[in-house]
Every structure is written in C-alpha cells, then in structure tokens.
Amino acid sequence: MTITTTQGQVALGLGIPAFTPHAISVSLPTWRDNVAYEEGDKRVVDVMVSGYPRFFIGLNIRKLAEICANKFGVQGEQCMLFPSKNIAEQCREFVERRSALEGTPFRPRLVQFLITPEDNAPSELEGASADLHIALYPSAASGHAKQFWQHTGLGISSRLADYCLAMLKKGNESPTTPPLRTKPSNRHYAAKGFAKGAAARTESIDDSQSNYLEERYGRNLPLAYGPSAKRALRRRIAGVLEQQHVINTSICEEPAMGVEGLAVGPSSRISEMSESDVFLFPTGMSAIYNAHRLATALRPAAKSVCFGFPYTDTLKILEKWGPGCHFYGTGLDAEIADLEAMLEKQSKEDPSRPPILSLFTEFPSNPLLRSANLPRLRALADKYDFLIIIDESIGNFMNVEILPYADAVVSSLTKIFSGAANCMGGSMTLNPRGRHYAALKARMQATYEDTYFDQDAIFLERNSRDSLRRIRSIDENTEAVCDYLRSRSIAGGASDGVIKQVYYPKYTTPENYELCRIQDGGFGGLFSVTFTSLKASEAFFDALPFLKGPSLGTNFTLASPYAVLAHFAELPWAAQYDVEEGLVRVSVGLEAKDVLLESTARAVKAAEEASR
Structure with missing residues (x-):
C-alpha cells in the first residue's frame, strides 16, 4: 500500500511517523485538510487511522472499549477506559458536575476489569495483569467524557490497550458490538476518526511486523x-x-x-x-x-x-x-x-x-x-x-x-x-x-x-538517552531557519516581504528568556510565523516539504496551522491575543541545515507568488 504522496508527504490520515504502531501524530498535509478536519469533513475524518492521543482515541483503544462495553454495558451505553479507580472516579465526578450545569445530570457507572494472562501466555505476558477501570455512561454524556479524556490526558495508552488485547485474545474474548461512535453536543470534542473502514486503511502492518518494529527500532524490553x-x-x-x-x-x-x-x-x-x-x-x-x-x-x-x-x-x-x-x-x-x-x-x-x-x-x-x-x-x-x-x-x-x-x-x-x-x-x-x-x-x-x-x-x-545531543543540533538548525525568515520579515526590516513576524525566543521577549537561558543553551526548536495575508500563509504551509500534523519536539520537522487546529471554533477570540488564523507553527528537526534552509526558501517563494 502506498503511504506517501508524490511530494513525499505521508498520505492524509495516516500516522506520523510512518510505520510506527504507536505514532502520536497524524498526517494533515494541506491547509485545506486541516480546515476540513476541524469541520468534520468525511473526506478527512473517514480516512484517519491515527491522531494525537488526547484528541484521537486510537483504534486499538476503541477495540478494547467495544469489548468492555459489550461485556459490562447495557443498551445505549458507551465507555472510557482508565488505569486506576481513582481516575475513573474523577471522570465520573467531572461528567456528573458538567452535565448538571447543562440541566441533565449523568452519573457514570464504574466497573473494574482485572485481566490476567492465561497459563500458556507468551513470555511477554508472563507474571503481569492489567487492571482496567471502566466508566460507563449514556451516549448523551459522551461529550463530557471526551472532555475529561482530552483535558486531563489520563486515559489508558495505546500500548496498554495492546497489552490487554493480547491477553484477551488468549482468552478468546472478541467484540460483538459495532464500533463505538459519539455525537457530543460540543463539536470541538467530537471523536474524530471514528471512521467507517478506517481500520482497513492502516499501513499494512500485521502483528508480527508491529512487534518487530517496536523491538528493533524501539529496543523493546520486558515490562x-x-x-x-x-x-x-x-x-x-x-x-x-x-x-x-x-x-x-x-x-x-x-x-x-x-x-x-x-x-x-x-x-x-x-x-x-x-x-x-x-x-x-x-x-x-x-x-x-x-x-x-x-x-x-x-x-x-x-x-x-x-x-x-x-x-x-x-x-x-x-x-x-x-x-x-x-x-x-x-x-x-x-x-x-x-x-x-x-x-x-x-x-x-x-x-x-x-x-x-x-x-x-x-x-x-x-x-x-x-x-x-x-x-x-x-x-x-x-x-x-x-x-x-x-x-x-x-x-x-x-x-x-x-x-x-x-x-x-x-x-x-x-x-x-x-x-x-x-x-x-x-x-x-x-x-x-x-x-x-x-x-x-x-x-x-x-x-x-x-x-x-x-x-x-x-x-x-x-x-x-541522547536528548542533549539532539537538542543541541535542533537548536542550531532552528536558529538558522529563523534568522533567514526574520531577515525576510517586515518586523526584521524587509519592507516588501510577505512575512509579518517570526515568533522565536531570540527575537520575542529576549530579555526575559535570557534571564533563564543556561550556559550553552539555545533557543529551542519551535517557532511560529505570520504573513500579510491568509492566502500567503496557506501557500507557505502547503509548499513546505516537511511532515504536517499535530505535536512538536519531534526529531523530524513538523508543521501545523496552529490556530486552525487549536482554536478553530474561537478564532476571533484567539486573534485578540495575536494568535492569528494564518499563523504557521514549525517544530524543526534533525535534517541537514542546508536542506532546511533551501526548503524554507522555496516555501517563502510560494507565499510571495500567492500574494501577487
């Protein structure tokens, strides 16, 4: 299966990094794709198989939730999975309190599900069990439950879900209900990516390949x-x-x-x-x-x-x-x-x-x-x-x-x-x-x-283990890219440029940053850039030959139209604090410096041409 576009991007909706079982980002290669994602366009959401874990409930977590809902739920109930009773109780309190504010209080039911390995379990499952705590609630309360999942980041991880599924597979557990789907009242917390056929559009990695990739490239070790x-x-x-x-x-x-x-x-x-x-x-x-x-x-x-x-x-x-x-x-x-x-x-x-x-x-x-x-x-x-x-x-x-x-x-x-x-x-x-x-x-x-x-x-x-070495290299790369962009910006003295401002600690409140910068410390790997028109922002973003998706701090360069992804439903509010609709945020990676500079220059040229 082809997973990249002709421009070298990971195809829309697939995980970033590619061929990574627990990738934490998702490919949204164009500005239009990001807007469509926020609007709930089926062209985008129906092909998504990954996403940032607090916003996108992974396919394996949904599969485990289906098993739990089928095993413990009643008709019309959905569930979320947590690693402890204390967290499940916090979820119940939040859902009850927030739904009461809207006039229809819901009180989730809590169930403990202890999953233990079978006697003949493979070695990686020996000697451990998984203690799941399940919050069950009517579908009308799903929006509040999703808010708790997103805001707190306390839901189970995809690796824990895989671990549980491996034990349940040995016990011949299997889901018999259709995939969970939520329709919360607040669109911002919709369970984006609960897509028809999404599971079939994976990166063609079977269980053995997935384990190999985890162990070979992640240097996996026993629990x-x-x-x-x-x-x-x-x-x-x-x-x-x-x-x-x-x-x-x-x-x-x-x-x-x-x-x-x-x-x-x-x-x-x-x-x-x-x-x-x-x-x-x-x-x-x-x-x-x-x-x-x-x-x-x-x-x-x-x-x-x-x-x-x-x-x-x-x-x-x-x-x-x-x-x-x-x-x-x-x-x-x-x-x-x-x-x-x-x-x-x-x-x-x-x-x-x-x-x-x-x-x-x-x-x-x-x-x-x-x-x-x-x-x-x-x-x-x-x-x-x-x-x-x-x-x-x-x-x-x-x-x-x-x-x-x-x-x-x-x-x-x-x-x-x-x-x-x-x-x-x-x-x-x-x-x-x-x-x-x-x-x-x-x-x-x-x-x-x-x-x-x-x-x-x-x-x-x-x-x-090598975080210090990587950070030093990324700091150097980012400073070079930002110095170039700043020289082409209006804030940097370029009277005829399409770049308005480069937000980067070296130029943004530098006196405060310097108070805390350590000896030999750099300015970090993140910057944001704004343009004189939304059309220029879109052209710059689309022309960047880097991966596009949520998150930052990756070893590879990763870009996103930040305000669109984080504040789509409140863009005027964000704009009053200088977070413009056309702001592009870039997290610089470990690529060669000359490649980064050349690629950035081509994207600037595209923005200039779009402005004409």
Missing part, C-alpha cells in the same frame, strides 16, 4: 524493566544522572538501569534536588492537571491565574476545575502591572487569605514563544503567597533553568525529551528551595499514584 526505566527517567530529569552514562548505556547493560549502582553526580539544576522530587505522569497534560489538583488540595480556595496565551487545555483545566481563572492573555511585562493591581485589590478585600491560588505560565509560550518575566512574577508570589507552576515543555530544561522561580515545574516529555513521537509522558518537579516545598512534597508522597504504563516508560527512557 519487568519498567520500574528501573522510571527511576532512570526521574534521575535524568533531576539532572543527577551523569551524562556519560546516559549516552553510553547499551542494551546489554540494561539490568543496571535505574538501580543503586548507577554513577550519580551533583544536580545540574538545583544542588539539593533529588530524583524523589520528580513525579512521572502518562502525559504532559496530566502533569499540569495534577499540579492544579495539588494546589487546590493544599491552599485556600481562590481563582488561579493563567499568565500568557497557553496551550488550550491548560486554560480549560484552570477554568473547569476549581473556582475559576484570571486570564492575562498576552503574557507581556505590561500585564504584570495589571496582575499586581488585581492582587493588591483582592488582598485588601480579604487580608485573611492569599488573593489567588496559583499562577500557571509557559516558558516560553505556545505558539507565540513569549517568555514571562519570571523574577517579577516570583516576587509577587512571595509577597502575596501564591504558588507558581511553570510549563517548560517548549524551552526544555536543557536550554533554560526556570526551577528557581517556580514551586513546581511541569513538562511534556512526549516532546523533544523523547523526540521519536512514539510514546507519551509527563513530569512534575518540585523546587526543594520553594517556600511551600515541605507541604507540596508531603502531599505528593501521600497521594501520588503511578499510572504510567511500564512499557511507555521503557520506550521513553531509551528515546531520551
């Missing part, structure tokens, strides 16, 4: 290595695992992974920090969600602050859980004065409690690459006694050091830390010098629930 992989990840994130060992560890040394004998040096982040200050989660968004839950559990009830235009689900979490959110959408220094005035006013109205619960910000932000003035925000947090949680996914901790300004740092390890785009992961790191550290650490130690599937952790650990 028993999961705890060691997680410990190695925590040490790597804390900065205490010596880099020489990280790079040189070979497959034959795998039993030593994460155990006591590993060489450990001083932390490159904060000297007092240890691996025990790092907590792993299944996704970056689940780390953000749990950071917010941590704050609400420990601190007096109050609204949170979202400072700067964030990735969409961060704002949704702050708005839908807890008392609400103050939104400062530009994240520029001028808004800090507005924030301080609000804090002063709230503090005078009720001196007995902090004026806000916490402040969330990205460093830098997605997609505008703006960096907040962290020292000023930290000073306000100390004065008014609130928490600061910083998302470092874009800057990444090998370019910037922002922990000293935060009470907790969250990160999507799915992105450049992994790079391979074949597994999800997230982390939360507590600042041992923070004024609320003792309370935060005690609460996390008492309540933390490890729901990160061991096999996902094993793949992430292997992917991340």
Whole structure:
C-alpha cells in the first residue's frame, strides 16, 4: 500500500511517523485538510487511522472499549477506559458536575476489569495483569467524557490497550458490538476518526511486523524493566544522572538501569534536588492537571491565574476545575502591572487569605514563544503567597533553568525529551528551595499514584538517552531557519516581504528568556510565523516539504496551522491575543541545515507568488 504522496508527504490520515504502531501524530498535509478536519469533513475524518492521543482515541483503544462495553454495558451505553479507580472516579465526578450545569445530570457507572494472562501466555505476558477501570455512561454524556479524556490526558495508552488485547485474545474474548461512535453536543470534542473502514486503511502492518518494529527500532524490553526505566527517567530529569552514562548505556547493560549502582553526580539544576522530587505522569497534560489538583488540595480556595496565551487545555483545566481563572492573555511585562493591581485589590478585600491560588505560565509560550518575566512574577508570589507552576515543555530544561522561580515545574516529555513521537509522558518537579516545598512534597508522597504504563516508560527512557545531543543540533538548525525568515520579515526590516513576524525566543521577549537561558543553551526548536495575508500563509504551509500534523519536539520537522487546529471554533477570540488564523507553527528537526534552509526558501517563494 502506498503511504506517501508524490511530494513525499505521508498520505492524509495516516500516522506520523510512518510505520510506527504507536505514532502520536497524524498526517494533515494541506491547509485545506486541516480546515476540513476541524469541520468534520468525511473526506478527512473517514480516512484517519491515527491522531494525537488526547484528541484521537486510537483504534486499538476503541477495540478494547467495544469489548468492555459489550461485556459490562447495557443498551445505549458507551465507555472510557482508565488505569486506576481513582481516575475513573474523577471522570465520573467531572461528567456528573458538567452535565448538571447543562440541566441533565449523568452519573457514570464504574466497573473494574482485572485481566490476567492465561497459563500458556507468551513470555511477554508472563507474571503481569492489567487492571482496567471502566466508566460507563449514556451516549448523551459522551461529550463530557471526551472532555475529561482530552483535558486531563489520563486515559489508558495505546500500548496498554495492546497489552490487554493480547491477553484477551488468549482468552478468546472478541467484540460483538459495532464500533463505538459519539455525537457530543460540543463539536470541538467530537471523536474524530471514528471512521467507517478506517481500520482497513492502516499501513499494512500485521502483528508480527508491529512487534518487530517496536523491538528493533524501539529496543523493546520486558515490562519487568519498567520500574528501573522510571527511576532512570526521574534521575535524568533531576539532572543527577551523569551524562556519560546516559549516552553510553547499551542494551546489554540494561539490568543496571535505574538501580543503586548507577554513577550519580551533583544536580545540574538545583544542588539539593533529588530524583524523589520528580513525579512521572502518562502525559504532559496530566502533569499540569495534577499540579492544579495539588494546589487546590493544599491552599485556600481562590481563582488561579493563567499568565500568557497557553496551550488550550491548560486554560480549560484552570477554568473547569476549581473556582475559576484570571486570564492575562498576552503574557507581556505590561500585564504584570495589571496582575499586581488585581492582587493588591483582592488582598485588601480579604487580608485573611492569599488573593489567588496559583499562577500557571509557559516558558516560553505556545505558539507565540513569549517568555514571562519570571523574577517579577516570583516576587509577587512571595509577597502575596501564591504558588507558581511553570510549563517548560517548549524551552526544555536543557536550554533554560526556570526551577528557581517556580514551586513546581511541569513538562511534556512526549516532546523533544523523547523526540521519536512514539510514546507519551509527563513530569512534575518540585523546587526543594520553594517556600511551600515541605507541604507540596508531603502531599505528593501521600497521594501520588503511578499510572504510567511500564512499557511507555521503557520506550521513553531509551528515546531520551541522547536528548542533549539532539537538542543541541535542533537548536542550531532552528536558529538558522529563523534568522533567514526574520531577515525576510517586515518586523526584521524587509519592507516588501510577505512575512509579518517570526515568533522565536531570540527575537520575542529576549530579555526575559535570557534571564533563564543556561550556559550553552539555545533557543529551542519551535517557532511560529505570520504573513500579510491568509492566502500567503496557506501557500507557505502547503509548499513546505516537511511532515504536517499535530505535536512538536519531534526529531523530524513538523508543521501545523496552529490556530486552525487549536482554536478553530474561537478564532476571533484567539486573534485578540495575536494568535492569528494564518499563523504557521514549525517544530524543526534533525535534517541537514542546508536542506532546511533551501526548503524554507522555496516555501517563502510560494507565499510571495500567492500574494501577487
């Protein structure tokens, strides 16, 4: 089966990377394809077999859900699958609360399904079981359930689904109901890709080929290595695992992974920090969600602050859980004065409690690459006694050091830390010098629930071993591309160009970024670019000879029309914060620098021709 177009793109609807069983992106090669996807056009949604996991429920997860719905559900019920009872209960509470606001409360039923290997199971299934927790609800509540899945990132992973299906196959379980389909009232949360015949339009990989690809290119290991992989990840994130060992560890040394004998040096982040200050989660968004839950559990009830235009689900979490959110959408220094005035006013109205619960910000932000003035925000947090949680996914901790300004740092390890785009992961790191550290650490130690599937952790650990080398190369590539685009932009002095602005930390709030850039650190691998017309944006995007789809931080260059994908239903709202409809976001990869520059130049030429 042909999976690429004549331009070298992966065909519409197939997974990115190609021939990757657990690819986390999907090919949407043209601007028109992205708009059609958001509009629910059957031309696009009926051929999709992959997607970003929080937005697209994978085919194998749906297959497992069909089995569970058939086994435990009643007529008209649908279900979602979670790795723990606690998460299933959180889903039930969210669906009940949000549906009650609309006047028709639904209370999902919860079922536990313990799946154990058969006595004659293959070796990879020996000695382990899977404990699924199923939330069953009427189809009318599916939109709320999908919101929980998307916002929190706490649903089961595709690898866990495969593991369960392998055990059920041995037990001769099989689905007898038609595929689950949802029709939520909010189109934004539609289960896109629940397509007729989609399963038949895979990349022609049977089970044996899939296993080979996982083991050969993912260097797969037995699940028993999961705890060691997680410990190695925590040490790597804390900065205490010596880099020489990280790079040189070979497959034959795998039993030593994460155990006591590993060489450990001083932390490159904060000297007092240890691996025990790092907590792993299944996704970056689940780390953000749990950071917010941590704050609400420990601190007096109050609204949170979202400072700067964030990735969409961060704002949704702050708005839908807890008392609400103050939104400062530009994240520029001028808004800090507005924030301080609000804090002063709230503090005078009720001196007995902090004026806000916490402040969330990205460093830098997605997609505008703006960096907040962290020292000023930290000073306000100390004065008014609130928490600061910083998302470092874009800057990444090998370019910037922002922990000293935060009470907790969250990160999507799915992105450049992994790079391979074949597994999800997230982390939360507590600042041992923070004024609320003792309370935060005690609460996390008492309540933390490890729901990160061991096999996902094993793949992430292997992917991340050369993360420093990859990041340095990507930083260099991105700076070269952005310098070229900036020279052709109106903001960069080109009076007759079609490029309006290049958003990149080197040019966007550089004084704030430099406060946190580490020695030898770069500006990251992400930039956004805007044009003088929507027609020019479309031509530039379509002419880029790179992969097109959601996500970022991949080892290969990946582009998307960000506002169309993230804010299609609210484009005028996003535009008032400078996130224009025609904004193109590009995550630069490891391709040769001259290839990147030549390809970018051709796309600029296409934009210029379209403008004429």
